[in-house]
Amino acid sequence: MYKERASRLPGAVVWVNTPGAGGAGRVLPDGCMDLLWNEGRLLVAGPDTRAYVTGGARGVWVGLRFYPGTAPALLGVPAYALLDQRVELGDLWPAGDVRRLRDRVAAAGDPAVALEEIALERTRPCDPSLRRLVAALDAGRPVAAVADELGLGARQLHRRSRAAFGYGPKTLARVLRMQRALALARAGVPLAETAVRAGYADQPHLSRDIRELAGLPLSGLLGG
Structure with a gap:
C-alpha cells in the first residue's frame, strides 16, 4: 500500500510504501531524488533515466521525494554522481552523522516526520x-x-x-x-x-x- 502527502519542504512529497507480497514494483523516472528509510537504513535514490524495478523489497519504506533539482544542495553532491543509483547515505556523509540520524529516525514515533525534519534542518538555498x-x-x-x-x-x-x-x-x-x-x-x-x-x-x-x-x-x- 502506498500513501503520500505534501511536505513542509517546498515542492517535496512525503510517502510511505508497504510492498505487497510477490511481484516487483516499478519506480518511473520523474526528475526527482529521494531520501529513503527502510529497516534501519538511510539511503538516497538518485535520478532515474529508466524505470527502477524494486523486486524483493522488504518491510515498510518511508521516503521524502525532493522537488526536481533541489536535493543536490542538501546532499552536497551533484545529481549526476547518483544517476540511476540507490546508495547508502553513509557513502555521502560522515559515518558518525549518519549513525546519529539513523538512531533518531529509529526512535521516532513516525519515521516519515523524522525524515522530513532532518531535511528541513539541513536544506540549503537552491538556484x-x-x-x-x-x-x-x-x-x-x-x-x-x-x-x-x-x-x-x-x-x-x-x-x-x-x-x-x-x-x-x-x-x-x-x-x-x-x-x-x-x-x-x-x-x-x-x-x-x-x-x-x-x-x-x-x-x-x-x-x-x-x-x-x-x-x-x-x-x-x-x-x-
Missing part, C-alpha cells in the same frame, strides 16, 4: 532559476527557448542541469512529458488526445517513448 526551468519544461516549452528566457547558453544550461537533475534539459523535458501523459491517461483522456496535449507528435510516438522510459507498454502501466 531559483532551477524552478523556473522545471516549470517551463513541464509546460512543454522548447529547451532552446527556455535557455534564452533564462539568459543561458546551451552548454551552460546543460552543465547546470546535469548537476541539478543528473542529466541534460532534453532528458528532463522528456521525463516530465511522460509524467504529464500518464496523468492525462490515468484521468481517462483518450490516448490520441493525451499524446497531443502532452506534447508528442502522435500516439505511436507516445507509446514508443513511454515503453523506452518505463520498460512497459502504456497499457501495462495503466493496468497497474
Whole structure:
C-alpha cells in the first residue's frame, strides 16, 4: 500500500510504501531524488533515466521525494554522481552523522516526520532559476527557448542541469512529458488526445517513448 502527502519542504512529497507480497514494483523516472528509510537504513535514490524495478523489497519504506533539482544542495553532491543509483547515505556523509540520524529516525514515533525534519534542518538555498526551468519544461516549452528566457547558453544550461537533475534539459523535458501523459491517461483522456496535449507528435510516438522510459507498454502501466 502506498500513501503520500505534501511536505513542509517546498515542492517535496512525503510517502510511505508497504510492498505487497510477490511481484516487483516499478519506480518511473520523474526528475526527482529521494531520501529513503527502510529497516534501519538511510539511503538516497538518485535520478532515474529508466524505470527502477524494486523486486524483493522488504518491510515498510518511508521516503521524502525532493522537488526536481533541489536535493543536490542538501546532499552536497551533484545529481549526476547518483544517476540511476540507490546508495547508502553513509557513502555521502560522515559515518558518525549518519549513525546519529539513523538512531533518531529509529526512535521516532513516525519515521516519515523524522525524515522530513532532518531535511528541513539541513536544506540549503537552491538556484531559483532551477524552478523556473522545471516549470517551463513541464509546460512543454522548447529547451532552446527556455535557455534564452533564462539568459543561458546551451552548454551552460546543460552543465547546470546535469548537476541539478543528473542529466541534460532534453532528458528532463522528456521525463516530465511522460509524467504529464500518464496523468492525462490515468484521468481517462483518450490516448490520441493525451499524446497531443502532452506534447508528442502522435500516439505511436507516445507509446514508443513511454515503453523506452518505463520498460512497459502504456497499457501495462495503466493496468497497474
